Amino acid sequence: MVVTVIGIGLIGGSMALALQEKGMATRVIGVDASTEHAEKALELGLVNEVTTLEKAVPQSDLIILAVPVGACLKLLPQVLLLITGKQVIMDVGSTKQGIAEVIADSPLRGRVVPTHPMWGTEFSGPEAAVHGAFANKATVICDKEQCDADALTLVEKVYNALGMHIVYMNAADHDVHVAYISHISHITSFALANTVLEKEREEDAIFELASGGFESTVRLAKSNPDMWVPIFRQNRENVLDVLNEHIAQLRKFKACLEKENYEYLQELIENANKIRKVLNRG
Amino acid sequence: MVVTVIGIGLIGGSMALALQEKGMATRVIGVDASTEHAEKALELGLVNEVTTLEKAVPQSDLIILAVPVGACLKLLPQVLLLITGKQVIMDVGSTKQGIAEVIADSPLRGRVVPTHPMWGTEFSGPEAAVHGAFANKATVICDKEQCDADALTLVEKVYNALGMHIVYMNAADHDVHVAYISHISHITSFALANTVLEKEREEDAIFELASGGFESTVRLAKSNPDMWVPIFRQNRENVLDVLNEHIAQLRKFKACLEKENYEYLQELIENANKIRKVLNRG
Numbered sequence: 001m002v003v004t005v006i007g008i009g010l011i012g013g014s015m016a017l018a019l020q021e022k023g024m025a026t027r028v029i030g031v032d033a034s035t036e037h038a039e040k041a042l043e044l045g046l047v048n049e050v051t052t053l054e055k056a057v058p059q060s061d062l063i064i065l066a067v068p069v070g071a072c073l074k075l076l077p078q079v080l081l082l083i084t085g086k087q088v089i090m091d092v093g094s095t096k097q098g099i100a101e102v103i104a105d106s107p108l109r110g111r112v113v114p115t116h117p118m119w120g121t122e123f124s125g126p127e128a129a130v131h132g133a134f135a136n137k138a139t140v141i142c143d144k145e146q147c148d149a150d151a152l153t154l155v156e157k158v159y160n161a162l163g164m165h166i167v168y169m170n171a172a173d174h175d176v177h178v179a180y181i182s183h184i185s186h187i188t189s190f191a192l193a194n195t196v197l198e199k200e201r202e203e204d205a206i207f208e209l210a211s212g213g214f215e216s217t218v219r220l221a222k223s224n225p226d227m228w229v230p231i232f233r234q235n236r237e238n239v240l241d242v243l244n245e246h247i248a249q250l251r252k253f254k255a256c257l258e259k260e261n262y263e264y265l266q267e268l269i270e271n272a273n274k275i276r277k278v279l280n281r282g
Numbered sequence: 283m284v285v286t287v288i289g290i291g292l293i294g295g296s297m298a299l300a301l302q303e304k305g306m307a308t309r310v311i312g313v314d315a316s317t318e319h320a321e322k323a324l325e326l327g328l329v330n331e332v333t334t335l336e337k338a339v340p341q342s343d344l345i346i347l348a349v350p351v352g353a354c355l356k357l358l359p360q361v362l363l364l365i366t367g368k369q370v371i372m373d374v375g376s377t378k379q380g381i382a383e384v385i386a387d388s389p390l391r392g393r394v395v396p397t398h399p400m401w402g403t404e405f406s407g408p409e410a411a412v413h414g415a416f417a418n419k420a421t422v423i424c425d426k427e428q429c430d431a432d433a434l435t436l437v438e439k440v441y442n443a444l445g446m447h448i449v450y451m452n453a454a455d456h457d458v459h460v461a462y463i464s465h466i467s468h469i470t471s472f473a474l475a476n477t478v479l480e481k482e483r484e485e486d487a488i489f490e491l492a493s494g495g496f497e498s499t500v501r502l503a504k505s506n507p508d509m510w511v512p513i514f515r516q517n518r519e520n521v522l523d524v525l526n527e528h529i530a531q532l533r534k535f536k537a538c539l540e541k542e543n544y545e546y547l548q549e550l551i552e553n554a555n556k557i558r559k560v561l562n563r564g
Contacts, residue, residue, distance in 0.1 A: 118491050120495065122495075138491050140491065167491065177491055178491070180477075180478050180481060181478065181491050181496045182491075182495055182496060184474065184477065184478075185474065185495050185496050185499040185500070186495065187532070187535050188470055188474055188499060188532070189499060189554070190535065190550060190551055190554035191528060191531040191532045191534075191535055191554075192466065192467065192470055192528060192531075193553075193554040193555075193556070193557035194531045194534075194550065194553055194554050195462070195466065195524065195527050195528040195531045196462050196463065196466075196557070196560075197553065197554075197556055197557060197560075198527065198531070199462060199524070199527055209400050209420050209422065209449065209459055209460065209463050209464075213402065213404075213464055213467050213468065213502050214463045214464060214467050215561055216498040216499070216501050216502070217467040217470060217471060217498070217499055217502060218467070218557050218561070219498050219561075220495050220498070220499060221554040221555065221557045222555060222557065222558050222561070223551075223555075224555075225547075225548045225551035225552055225555070228551060229544050229547050229548050229551065232539060232547060233542075233544055236539050236542070239539060240536065240539050240540065242477065242481070243532065243535065243536050243539070244536070245477050245480065245481055246473060246474060246477040246532070247529060247532055247533070247536070249473040249474075249476045249477045249480070250469070250470070250473045250525065250528070250529055250532070251529070252473075252476075253469050253472065253473055253525065254522065254525050254526070254529070257514060257518050257521060257522050257525070258522065260515075260518070262511050262515055265507075265511050265514060266507045266511050268472060268476065269472055269505075269507035269510055269511065270507055271475075271476055271479065272471070272472035272473075272475040272476050272479075272503040273475075273503065273504060273505075273506075273507070274475070274479055275475035275478070275479060275500050275503045275504065276504050278478075278479075279497055279500070279501075279504070
């Protein structure tokens with residue numbers, strides 16, 4: 001089948017590569033707002049050709065939207081106006097409730113399968129695309145009962161081909177869950193980077209000491225604001241809930257130290273250790 | 283030379299292995315408060331024999347203290363009473379100001395070289411010891427002007443043999459720096475684990491979604507409270523300073539979301555991105 005990928009960056013580019021390698025796509029057409037990105041994607045062999053949205057969509061069986069979630073909300077209605085009742089649209093955005101709302105009233109709602117593959121790195125752009133991405137990770141398909149059966153089947157085939165484990169949930173639940181297991185980690189990491197950069201502005205020596213623990217905690221702080229500001233904006237209320245809870249948890253550690261209550265500090269850490277069983281499950 | 287390692291866990295065990303492999307130790311004697319750990323260390327070949335502190339110290343050229351920092355404060359004066367003016371003591375604890383104070387008045391102060399190798403994992407105990415640890419990481423030697431020249435030289439040789447880059451600083455500066463680049467990462471990670479565990483107690487599905495970003499941020503939350511409570515206790519004031527700053531940074535993100543000030547949110551993330559240059563330096 002012919003696949004159009006809109007937004008040929010980390011996710012779109014890696015998906016384009018994977019679909020070619022798995023024999024799911026006979027041809028991949030790239031669409032990108034940045035001419036520079038489009039040319040780079042072509043040069044890297046992520047896509048077979050690049051063109052405009054208007055030219056790409058009518059030739060395609062599957063249209064994958066892999067742009068930042070803010071842009072996705074604007075583009076999705078445009079793409080819906082360009083398709084027939086046979087083509088399938090799938091988006092891969094990190095928030096799903098806004099997407100659900102923007103397509104709710106379209107007569108072609110059933111052609112859209114909203115998804116969220118749980119894979120990524122802290123890098124972005126076509127150069128960040130890699131071979132073998134997505135395999136053995138989970139992907140979410142949202143509100144499947146609102147998708148046409150053939151559209152759902154096609155998207156399930158795509159994710160099966162990528163080696164992903166499909167989890168089904170509604171858009172609202174998805175957005176709560178990702179606030180916990182993705183969005184808050186990013187905020188924590190950004191804030192931690194700013195804490196260190198702020199206080200140690202004058203000190204150079206410190207960074208010689210930064211070891212593996214520091215690196216793994218602040219790795220996400222390298223993530224691109226053009227991707228993350230729209231995500232936080234879309235998922236504002238859930239993220240605020242989790243952020244408030246996280247600040248409350250940090251205050252417990254603070255209170256332990258202030259009051260020198262080391263028994264409770266021990267308890268807090270023992271409780272945190274239970275995350276082991278969660279991580280080991282994946 | 284004959285080396286006694288007191289505390290044959292992750293750090294002590296890995297150091298025992300490395301010193302044997304690098305030909306620095308002809309014999310390693312293990313001392314551990316836990317009989318179980320001592321037997322395991324012997325079984326794993328981390329040490330050649332296990333015995334008591336009183337028997338081990340007199341036979342050794344170098345005594346390495348690799349116990350949690352609280353225990354180290356108690357053991358160090360005992361070891362100082364057991365040595366002659368020729369033996370060398372080196373500790374590897376994560377906080378240094380308390381150590382400096384506890385040895386300050388000893389007539390054999392010069393025999394002690396306080397150090398902190400910046401290597402570790404979230405695991406603990408003799409089974410956590412690994413081959414090839416420490417290489418290409420930084421290690422700190424504190425207050426070197428208070429060490430006897432031959433003692434300092436021996437410890438420098440040990441760290442050079444391990445392939446570590448030596449950074450010299452005083453104990454007070456060390457403790458401020460590690461609050462920023464190690465201790466706060468751990469608190470953040472513990473608090474993040476508790477946030478997720480608290481709110482998602484009833485939900486199982488969420489954990490299927492936990493992806494790489496989450497895992498790297500909460501990895502440190504698996505760390506052992508028996509190691510970390512004493513560290514936070516020793517470095518209480520510095521950790522509180524950094525924790526307050528970190529909570530203030532998180533509040534900036536919270537304010538951006540509450541007020542929907544996405545320009546400032548973009549700025550905060552762009553600033554956090556500067557951590558790249560720090561991480562790439564290591």
